[in-house]
Amino acid sequence: MELFFEILFYISGFIIVWAMIGYPISLKIIGKFYKDRKLEKDFSHRPTVTVMVVAHNEEKVILDKLNNILELDYPKDKIEFLIASDNSTDRTNEIVRRFIKETNDVNIRLFEVKARKGKTNAQNEAQKTVITEYLVMTDANSIMDKNSVKELMASFTSDEIAYVSGRLSIVNQTSSDVSDAEASYWDGDMAIREIEGRIQTITAGNGALYACKTEDYYDFNPIQCHDSAMPPLYALQGKRAIANHDAIAYEKAGEVIEDEFGRKVRMNRIILKHILPDVRILNIFKYKWFSYFYFGHRTCRYLLWIAHLIVFISNACLISDSWFYTMTFCGQVLFYLLALIKTYTKTNNKYLTLIYYYCVTIIAQWAGVYNILTGKAKPFWEKAESTR
Secondary structure, eight states: OHHHHHHHHHHHHHHHHIIIIIHHHHHHHHHHTTTTOOOOOOTTOOOOEEEEEEESSOTTTHHHHHHHHHTOOSOGGGEEEEEEEESOOSSHHHHHHHHHHHTTTSOEEEEEESSOOOHHHHHHHHHTTOOSSEEEEEETTOEEOTTHHHHHHHTOOSTTEEEEEEEEEESOTTSOHHHHHHHHHHHHHHHHHHHHHHHSOOSOOOTTEEEEEGGGOOOOOTTSOHHHHHHHHHHHTTOEEEEEEEEEEEEOOOSSHHHHHHHHHHHTTTHHHHTSSOGGGGOHHHHTHHHHHHIIIIIHHHTHHHHHHHHHHHHHHHTTTOHHHHHHHHHHHHHHHHHHHHHHHOOOOHHHHHHHHHHHHHHHHHHHHHHHHTTOOOSOOOOOGGGO
16 A cells, blocks of 8 residues: 555656646757757748637727727738627627728628637637638737737748747736736746747647638637647647747736636636547657647646645655655645745735745646536636736
8 A cells, every 4th residue: 555655646746846847847958959940930921811809798908909900010901800709798899890880991890609608619600701811819808019910920931830829928917916926927838838839839829819720720619728729639630830929919917816716717627638638649659749748738737636636645644654755745734834824914925926826726727627527617707807
């Protein structure tokens, strides 16, 4: 029995350490061997593009978004705009219709989804009306840099590139410790994605701004989201999903933990499937670096919820065996106590905030698993007001 607990302890401990420390470090080392491989761009590549904005009850921000997309620097005869309204019940549709009427010199249209089934379903339905060569997807509360479409299109330099993700820039990083922690997380994750894309292909995208070839678009189940589903799909097809971080979208992060926690729960609404979405990923001989990337960047992270529980329980069962297990158990207890101290004292200490934010992330994974097992996972949600 002792050997059993030791196996559990070291496997779960490895998953945690590899996901948060080992994989990022290993990728930086591997990236040095590919330092001469740069992101290629061809700014003469100006295909026809549809910029799709999905919105549900976004009356607070939709006008700003509409004005923003009209400022994009791209040939007017090669770009059109599509607002996919996911059964909005506020003034969103009214605002869009009025805007279209007042700007009749621009190719912009409204697609109204009659039954609310979430962002992915709205994209699936609206995409069927698209006739341009490429699709650019963006959120209603994201403000696009004027050169973002040019940058995305310039990245499609070969037929094997099917997807390009932009960079999300958090504009309210200093507004609260929550938004600061989220911004720090994104900075780290963007660095990882840049290396992955440069070497072969990224494992996940960014819902605020990304592009794909219209012919490569795939109708995913509405419970899925393009961020986590598209890049693996293309990788398994032998195509590439890359990141161009010069294509920028600006967005507010949640400023209160309730908003950020809710967002993370929604992100984990299909976490069990994403641990290994397709067994073919294990074929490292065929998919090469992608197999390694997915295991370190996705599989291990999606297992953190169960790994933390197992490492804690197995460690408790081994605590009397040696000073090492006593120290590791005390370290775990101290880690969680520090998160509780942050919870009750509301201190702005940077390190306590990071520990607290990490623990909230793990709890959100557990909430996502609970929703899946109880049938409560859903493809739509109420937006976080502090991000608007």
